[in-house]
Every structure is written in structure tokens, then in C-alpha cells.
Amino acid sequence: MKKIVLLITLIFVSFTDAFAQVEYKIITSVESIVPNGLGRSRIVSATEDRDYKEYTSLRSDDKKEDKRNKADRSEIRVKNFEETKLLNFYNLGGIRFQNIAANDAVLTSKVNTMIEEGWELAFVTSAVESAGKGDGNGIFITRFIFKRNKE
Template sequence: MKKLVLLIAIAFLSYSDAFAQVEYKIITSVESIVPNGLGRSRIVSATEERNYKDYTSERSDDKEKDKRNKSDRSEIRVKNFEETKLLNFYNLGGIRFQNIAANDAVLSSKINTMIEEGWELAFVTSAVESEGGKGDGKGIFITRFIFKRNKQ
């Protein structure tokens, strides 16, 4: 009898996990790779939600079905967000490895806090936009940390 109760409990828990609603949260780090330390580096996290459907239109060759997106871009803007300062990769002396280590410590703290809050790191993706030639002087290293958890 005990085995049957245990088996039913395990089956119920497995069943409820299979249909759990999942939510995602994206945290973005932007680290400046502008020479001479002139850039800005931050961790950014929205504290407001947006529904992509409010800013999406469906385009078609059929003029009757074609619906142009007339939403105002300013409506998309999020005014409430967290912004955590990071250090730039470069200063006047060149690349600063201490700054990279400091940023790693701050990012680790953010990730650990998210995990303590019940989030699981699901994906990480990054990209670089580096200097495009003489006189460009622009560049960023961007990383998106995508977390997920069961909706509460």
C-alpha cells in the first residue's frame, strides 16, 4: 500500500511539472570596448513588461489583408528598469584586466541573486560590435542572459 501511495505521489508531481507555466526574463550586459575608457558599461534589466503583439503587424501582398504597423515607437520604451554600473574594458592605458575581473564579480553576483530568487539560467548569447576602422572608435560587447522559472 505504501508503494502504491508513493507511486501515485510521484506520478502526480511529474504530471504537474509537465504542465507548469514557465516565464522568462532577460538580463543584458553591455560592456564598452571604446578606446580610452570613453564608453559606458551597464547591466540592464526591465522591471516593466511589454506585449510584443501590441507592436506587431501582419504584412501581406494582398492589400486587403495588409495591415501597416502604426504603433508609436515611444510606446515601446520602458521607463522603469534596473541599471547596474560596470567598468569599461579600456582606459587611457589600454585594456584593463582588473575591470574585466570586476565586471565578472558583479555579473556573478547578479546571476547568483537571480538563482536565489528561483530563476534558472537557460541560455546565454553574446555578440561584439567592434571598431570598424580608422576613426570609428566605437564598440560594445553585449551578452544576454536568459533565465526561466515556473510561474508563481
């Protein structure tokens, strides 16, 4: 009897987890790699939602079937967001490892806070943007993608 109750409990827990609604949240860090400390570095997090469908067009080879999106690009802009200052990678003396360590401490705090709020770090992706050879300007961007079950 105990085995049957345990089996039913395991099946129930498996199904409830499978049907759980999941939500995602993206936190972006932008760290300047502009020399002489002239850039800006931040952690950015939207506090407003946007529905991508409102800004999406349907295109096809048949011009009669095209459904163009007439949305104004300014409607996409999020005016309410959280912005946390970070230090730039460079200053007048060159690369600042102390600044990198400070940014790591702030980012760790943000990640830990998200986890305390019930979010799970699902993915991390990063990239560097620079115009090319000899260009000392650019950004290092990291996206932290969190998920949690909707309540």
C-alpha cells in the same frame, strides 16, 4: 501497495511539472570596447513588461490583408529599468584585466541574486559589435535568459 503509491506520486509530480507556467526574464550586460575609457558599460534589466503583440504588424502579399501597426515607437520605450554600472574594458593605458575581473564579480553577484530569487539561468548568448577592420569602437553584449515557474 507501497509501489503503487510511489508510482501514483511520481505520475502526479510529473504532470504538475508539465503543466507549470514558466516565465522568463532577460538581463543584458553591455560592456564598452571603446578606447581610452570613453564608453559606457552597464547591466540593464527592465522592470516593466511589454506585450509584443501591441507592436506587431501582419503582412502578406495581398495588400488588402495587410494589418499595419500604427503604434508609436515611443510607446515601446521602457522608462522604468534597473541599471548597474560596470567598468569599461579599456582605459588610457589599454585593456584593463582588472576591470574585466571587477565586471565578472558584479555579474556573478547579479546572477547569484537572481538564483536566490527563484530564477534559473536557462541560456546565455553574447555578441560583439564593431564597424570592422581598424575600428576600435564597439560593444560586447551578453544576454542572460532566466526562467522560473510562475507562482
